[in-house]
Amino acid sequence: MTSTPSANVGVVGLAVMGSNLARNLASREGNTVAVLNRSRGRTDDLLAEHPEAGFVGTFSYDEFAAALTVPRTAIIMVQAGAGTDAVIDELVRVFEPGDIIVDGGNALFTDTRRREAAVRATGINFVGMGVSGGEEGALLGPSLMPGGSDESWTTLGPILRSIAAIAEGEPCVTHVGHDGAGHFVKMVHNGIEYADMQLIAEAYDLIRRGTGKSPAEIAEIFAEWNRGELESYLIEITAEVLRQVDAETGRPLVDVILDQAGAKGTGAWTVQTALDLGVPVSGIAEATFARSLSSHPEQRSVSGSLPGPSATVAATGADADLFIEDVRLALFASKIVAYSQGFGEIRAGAAQYGWNIDLGAVSRIWRGGCIIRAQFLNRIADAYAQTPDLTVLLTAPYFVEALQRAQDAWRRIVQNAAATGIPAPAFSSSLAYYDGLRADRLPAALIQGQRDFFGAHTYRRIDKDGTFHTNWSGDRTEAPATSSH
Secondary structure, three states: OOOOOOEOEEEEOOOHHHHHHHHHHHOOOOOOEEEEOOOHHHHHHHHHHOHHHOOEEOOOHHHHHHHEOOOOEEEEOOOOOHHHHHHHHHHHHHOOOOOEEEEOOOOOHHHHHHHHHHHHOOOOEEEEEEEEOHHHHHHHOOEEEEOOOHHHHHHHHHHHHHHOOEEOOEEOEOOOOOOOHHHHHHHHHHHHHHHHHHHHHHHHHHHHHHHOOOHHHHHHHHHHHOOOOOOEHHHHHHHHHHHOEOOOOOOEHHHHOOOOOOOOOHHHHHHHHHHHHOOOOHHHHHHHHHHHHHOOHHHHHOOOOOOOOOOOOOOOHHHHHHHHHHHHHHHHHHHHHHHHHHHHHHHHHHHHHOOOOOHHHHHHHOOOOOOOOEOHHHHHHHHHHHOOOOOOHHHOHHHHHHHHHHHHHHHHHHHHHHHHOOOOHHHHHHHHHHHHHHOOOOOHHHHHHHHHHHHOOOEEOOOOOOEEEEOOOOOOOEEEOOOOO
16 A cells, blocks of 8 residues: 555546556656556556556555645546546545546536536535547547636646647647536537538538549548648548558448447537527537438438439539539538637637636647647637637638638539538538528518517517517507517
């Protein structure tokens, strides 16, 4: 049993993410890492496989606490849910006021707010921290989104900066905000990731069905795109996936993989939260619903004979090159919308929950380590540096110019997809959102009239202050009313 505290940070939960994060921590100068796992076997294996890490192995929560220097700092890397609460309860039992408990799992931010309030009452600091980058990021340098108190950041800051990914000389970590802010931002990050992946998949599908090119040929197109304004991790790995040939059948691997996309819930959380906040994230929503549709083969199998359009796309030669360039521009434009909607949700969440979130800092920490890392994020950082209180991201000058340059192609692609029956829900909804933002006047006026007709929900007028109701079932005169929106 450890008798003298020797570790400045500890990790609880040694599955792949936890063990990789522990190894990352141990590899950085100044860190000594205590480790603990529910089953002793994982701890024994980690100690045996990585003696160079100098881990302090512990086998009970009391032993774990005794191994840590004050203020004790523990990072929990267990599956979100009841398991997290159980670990927190054990750590609260053995920790003291001023110590720090960090949840590095994919927790729902409302759970983090609840946990933070409960733990704060004991005098212990609780930090919900988003961790992006998967297993490789955890080992080599993730993007980190910690919330929690200012006091906890004083201790955590140097530790987290030591392990974070580096982008353009800056560590990809910032103190996002208090209580659940870190997990909120990670949730939206994942929502944007859903949209980005769906848009890329739609671009691939359009090119394949629209030009007849093979996956290997489309891989080269994506590789070329990755050398321009679309440069990103997701574009890069798309080329790699499309190049892969199945060893067993000799077919492109993408043709062998079942077309049913999985999901772990963060996309749905992003959409549900946006609905609660009253902010539109239609691109993220369509991406989430597209995964849902893909995962219902019983519905698709009985719907394959539904009538479709007579038109087809069969672009070849120079026409194919023009079509592919249109797809590229449509992808870029739709991507701008996805990020604008995501940052709009973060802005709304910050206002709702009293968080002071630096949106420019968020875009900078996503430039490395995380799944949505991209050259594009520098333009977002520039936009918020120029206008920190920017209401709608896509109205920044760089994006206005990009959308002006892309929109004719974007409209052609959405039109083509509709005419030829190629599903492009994220492209289409992104364009509809863009046009909704631009509109001088929306048909919501009619909806308000309908709501007042059937439910006396009232309406406001454009020419005078106040709230009004029309007596639809009587003489149809209008009278001032108390709002029931």
